[in-house]
């Protein structure tokens with residue numbers, strides 16, 4: 001037996017290992033050593049109890065040395081990941097005994113800074129001008145570098161969005177510090193340094209990276225991993241930042257054209273019908289599409305299917321795909337490997353269709369259908385069509 005607990009790297013809130021349920025936030029529990037446990041440890045989802053580890057507690061909140069979050073917004077709407085990392089920043093700041101700062105660059109702060117305070121910020125640094133109507137790398141870089149140089153935060157976290165991925169490296173270069181991209185976990189070590197966890201070598205290992213010699217320590221974080229806090233009535237300070245940028249910039253946005261691109265929107269889907277290798281072929285994937293159409297669902301897939309080229313990568317659910325929480329997730333011909341379960345286990349209701357009664361997917365399913373999907377799915381489609389005509 002070993003004592004283990006779920007880490008923040010696990011995208012869900014619950015994981016069953018050999019019949020023992022581990023919930024996020026729970027203390028260590030005893031589980032048998034097994035291959036499945038080893039996979040979960042290697043994936044960074046589970047921490048084994050180490051009695052040599054000393055936990056530091058801090059009870060006074062110091063000024064300065066804050067933990068900052070880049071609160072990305074477009075047209076007055078926040079990117080969700082910015083709000084998710086605000087929740088994580090609170091946890092890190094409490095461990096360090098410092099405040100959480102949010103960095104907001106916008107055309108008009110119409111309630112945006114108050115929203116950030118209600119979601120965990122102690123201070124919001126607001127740069128507000130018509131010149132910040134659209135995102136521009138050079139302007140954003142200059143303003144944030146000036147803020148960092150003046151206020152000296154010890155940690156700055158960005159969402160791994162298109163903007164975050166463009167901005168953070170440029171800032172890191174300007175202020176001569178490091179940057180860990182695409183983190184899936186953040187924590188503080190015994191010396192107060194940021195532990196930045198991210199998949200490496202194609203996701204086969206979880207690397208833990210520290211930046212001890214340069215400040216601030218900076219990371220980008222993948223969307224959907226950290227938990228957003230519930231809104232609360234909180235007090236916070238809004239700090240207006242003097243913006244010394246001119247209109248005379250080397251880059252000018254002439255026009256913003258929204259691309260009408262169809263990408264799978266799995267994160268917001270209420271129903272997902274997902275297909276695995278058991279579907280058999282790219283051609284046979286049409287039965288998954290047909291069932292999804294009948295249910296008004298998005299299409300998901302296992303990595304095996306994406307690797308085989310049956311569906312594009314933006315449909316992949318799991319550790320190296322998307323983390324989803326729909327009301328209904330239907331897994332068809334998916335074995336339920338831990339890397340797949342990591343991305344869908346928190347769905348409200350899970351239905352699994354698999355011809356193998358021992359498939360791991362049944363360990364997380366609310367309803368299991370043991371059978372050939374080529375018979376079960378057409379029967380479901382038929383039933384749905386009939387019920388619509390009644």
Ligand SMILES: Cc1cc2nc3c(=O)[nH]c(=O)nc-3n(C[C@H](O)[C@H](O)[C@H](O)COP(=O)(O)OP(=O)(O)OC[C@H]3O[C@@H](n4cnc5c(N)ncnc54)[C@H](O)[C@@H]3O)c2cc1C
Nearest residue numbers: 203276277278302303304318319320321333335340355373
């Ligand atoms: C670092 C790393 C990261 C990974 N990331 C991901 C990830 O993000 N997402 C992911 O999905 N995987 C990921 N994987 C891969 C994962 O380990 C599995 O290999 C993959 O999920 C298997 O896909 P599958 O269930 O479709 O295929 P299989 O494991 O081959 O399962 C096929 C299932 O279909 C069933 N079946 C076959 N025929 C039928 C039929 N006619 N009717 C009903 N059932 C049938 C079989 O019983 C079987 O259970 C990752 C692996 C690694 C090492």
